[in-house]
Amino acid sequence: MSGPPSTPRSKTSFQPTTPATSRVAGTHVVQSSPHYTTTRRHSLYGVEDRVIIDTGSRIWKVGFSGEGRPRDVFYAAGPSGTSLWNLHRATDPTERAEEDKLLEIKLQSCLRSVFHDSLLTDPKARKVILVEHPLLPLYIKDMIARILFENQVPSVSFASSHLLSLFAIGRITGLVLDCGHLESVALPIFAARPLFPQLRTTPLAGARLASHIRALLLMFGTYLPPPTTLGGAVNIPVANRSTRVPQEVLTDAVVEEIKTRCCFVGDSLGNIREARGETPALDYGSEIDIPPSDSAPSESEFSQAGGESNVSSSQHASSEFSVISIPRVPVAENPRGEGHLQAIATMYSRHSTATELQMRVTPPPSQQTGTGLGTLIIPGWIRERAAEVLFEGGDVDESSLAEIILDALLKVPVDLRKTLASSILVSGGSAMLPGFIPRLHAEILRAIAPPPSPSRKQTRPDRPLPPPYDKYASLRQLIPYFAILNNPSPPAPMSDRASANAGKAPAFSPATLAWVGGSLAGSLKTGGVEVAREKWDEGDTSGNADDSMDISSDSPSRPHGILPDWTRTALPTGAPIARAGKVTQVSA
Numbered sequence: 001m002s003g004p005p006s007t008p009r010s011k012t013s014f015q016p017t018t019p020a021t022s023r024v025a026g027t028h029v030v031q032s033s034p035h036y037t038t039t040r041r042h043s044l045y046g047v048e049d050r051v052i053i054d055t056g057s058r059i060w061k062v063g064f065s066g067e068g069r070p071r072d073v074f075y076a077a078g079p080s081g082t083s084l085w086n087l088h089r090a091t092d093p094t095e096r097a098e099e100d101k102l103l104e105i106k107l108q109s110c111l112r113s114v115f116h117d118s119l120l121t122d123p124k125a126r127k128v129i130l131v132e133h134p135l136l137p138l139y140i141k142d143m144i145a146r147i148l149f150e151n152q153v154p155s156v157s158f159a160s161s162h163l164l165s166l167f168a169i170g171r172i173t174g175l176v177l178d179c180g181h182l183e184s185v186a187l188p189i190f191a192a193r194p195l196f197p198q199l200r201t202t203p204l205a206g207a208r209l210a211s212h213i214r215a216l217l218l219m220f221g222t223y224l225p226p227p228t229t230l231g232g233a234v235n236i237p238v239a240n241r242s243t244r245v246p247q248e249v250l251t252d253a254v255v256e257e258i259k260t261r262c263c264f265v266g267d268s269l270g271n272i273r274e275a276r277g278e279t280p281a282l283d284y285g286s287e288i289d290i291p292p293s294d295s296a297p298s299e300s301e302f303s304q305a306g307g308e309s310n311v312s313s314s315q316h317a318s319s320e321f322s323v324i325s326i327p328r329v330p331v332a333e334n335p336r337g338e339g340h341l342q343a344i345a346t347m348y349s350r351h352s353t354a355t356e357l358q359m360r361v362t363p364p365p366s367q368q369t370g371t372g373l374g375t376l377i378i379p380g381w382i383r384e385r386a387a388e389v390l391f392e393g394g395d396v397d398e399s400s401l402a403e404i405i406l407d408a409l410l411k412v413p414v415d416l417r418k419t420l421a422s423s424i425l426v427s428g429g430s431a432m433l434p435g436f437i438p439r440l441h442a443e444i445l446r447a448i449a450p451p452p453s454p455s456r457k458q459t460r461p462d463r464p465l466p467p468p469y470d471k472y473a474s475l476r477q478l479i480p481y482f483a484i485l486n487n488p489s490p491p492a493p494m495s496d497r498a499s500a501n502a503g504k505a506p507a508f509s510p511a512t513l514a515w516v517g518g519s520l521a522g523s524l525k526t527g528g529v530e531v532a533r534e535k536w537d538e539g540d541t542s543g544n545a546d547d548s549m550d551i552s553s554d555s556p557s558r559p560h561g562i563l564p565d566w567t568r569t570a571l572p573t574g575a576p577i578a579r580a581g582k583v584t585q586v587s588a
Contacts (some may be wrong), residue, residue, distance in 0.1 A: 001535075049066050049523070050157075051121070053114060053128060053131065053330055054161070057076075057084055059073060060076045061515045063515065069516070072118035080251075086182065087183070123148070127154050127157070129159055130157065131514050132564075133178070134162065135186070135199075136174035138565055155532045158529050159518060161514040163189055165513040168514070172192040174425050174485065175423060176426050177186050177404075179206070179390075179401065180430065185404075187408070203398055205430055209386065212386055214255050218250065221382070222242050222243075223243050223245040223377070224243075225242070228364055228374045259386075262357055262383050263386050265350070265433050266354075267439065268442055349380075356380050357378045359375070359378060391439065391440075401443070404538070406448060409475055410472070418497070421483075422482065422501050425513075426440065426510055427514060429511040448472045448476055450473075450476070483501040484502060487503045535562065
């Protein structure tokens with residue numbers, strides 16, 4: 001039962017009156033939206049604006065066309081931040097059918113919330129533009145379309161998220177890297193035509209970064225349980241209260257908070273060593289993602305508190321995070337007696353200048369007897385170096401972000417490489433990390449650099465050593481032309497084309513680029529492939545004519561050939577084949 005209003009008024013004092021309005025004789029004044037100065041009806045004041053829905057696996061962005069930002073951004077699966085779907089699907093038909101039914105229920109709840117809670121509009125009067133990701137499974141896209149048409153939506157348009165990101169910055173040609181939650185996808189686009197056969201992807205994205213942060217905090221983080229008494233925090237030293245981080249503390253919401261508010265992307269270690277004049281040490285980069293195990297170093301090596309700082313708990317009551325002025329000193333500077341992961345921590349902490357943070361977290365159920373909240377100490381080098389997992393490649397199935405960009409350039413025609421290399425656009429929520437885009441540009445140049453000379457000796461003097469494998473040798477001439485359109489701090493340009501493109505994109509956040517492009521496309525009535533409700537109903541009727549009893553299929557009642565699917569359509573025919581024949585000379 002809701003309480004009384006904050007400013008109650010008595011019945012005698014409240015006298016409603018009709019406001020007087022000035023009428024212009026002989027003219028018709030169109031009332032516009034209060035957010036705009038034009039006379040065009042917008043959003044709630046008219047039905048010509050379309051509903052733009054950017055359906056991510058975790059976060060949805062919804063709003064009306066013609067507006068500069070979404071009306072609502074929310075977690076699709078609730079405040080826990082879990083994903084609606086993932087990269088794995090059950091192989092058993094019964095389990096798959098159960099998963100699809102649960103997903104359909106969640107999608108119905110999300111779409112109902114979009115129209116009735118976020119936008120406050122009638123779905124029968126609004127056309128919908130669905131921001132379509134290239135690798136969105138077809139059964140999910142069919143499920144979303146079926147739910148929308150069951151709610152009497154007039155039509156649903158499907159537009160590529162990469163193409164809409166280019167529309168948002170006023171371009172139709174470029175190489176778009178979308179770094180989302182489940183995967184990162186690089187797609188070349190030329191003249192508003194996505195080159196889907198040249199698409200490259202990697203699972204190194206936000207989900208991998210979150211699991212990497214959790215593994216690092218379990219290994220190298222410090223947890224201070226709440227004191228049993230109010231004076232325990234003052235009487236007991238911090239070093240005696242510190243323990244390793246319990247797994248129950250690192251929930252998905254806590255890890256997401258750490259990822260979005262604490263982490264950033266530092267410079268490459270090679271650039272830091274060159275600036276300091278140090279010799280390069282061993283490269284431990286590819287093995288830092290080892291999860292904690294029983295053979296890990298002991299708890300005493302990782303439970304050192306924040307430098308015996310005399311910071312009382314009352315100083316942190318006003319803020320969820322607090323900076324520790326005295327960073328922790330590594331346990332041992334000599335890595336000879338340390339484990340491999342401890343050597344990595346020592347190397348990163350030696351080259352890191354980031355401060356440690358204290359975060360108040362809910363203690364695990366086994367420690368609920370204390371007073372207040374627990375304290376999670378996040379080392380500074382984890383904040384700076386957790387994102388290294390996104391830039392460490394070398395694996396066939398898990399290429400780095402720079403490698404998928406270069407692999408996409410290798411697949412496009414040679415005459416398009418220079419144009420696409422100078423028009424790289426980065427979008428997606430994971431690209432919101434500070435320093436992400438400048439580091440990506442540095443990693444592209446590092447990956448395309450010549451490989452080091454082989455150190456092996458020549459076994460047969462009559463035969464020279466084979467040349468080292470140089471995958472990106474054909475792209476090395478493009479080094480002066482690489483430019484990222486939305487780079488906030490572009491490096492010194494090495495060519496006129498790079499200087500004309502680097503950092504010239506409008507200042508939209510990478511996470512909202514696709515939605516802003518959909519808003520622009522909806523206002524210009526230039527959306528993607530549009531499926532009308534009448535066409536869907538016709539296909540649905542023809543699809544139900546033969547009742548299939550195979551529950552292993554994605555959806556027995558799915559209308560075949562209705563939804564656009566670039567993976568099952570033939571490539572468009574190009575230029576006609578040149579035939580050898582007699583060449584006719586034309587006189588001048």
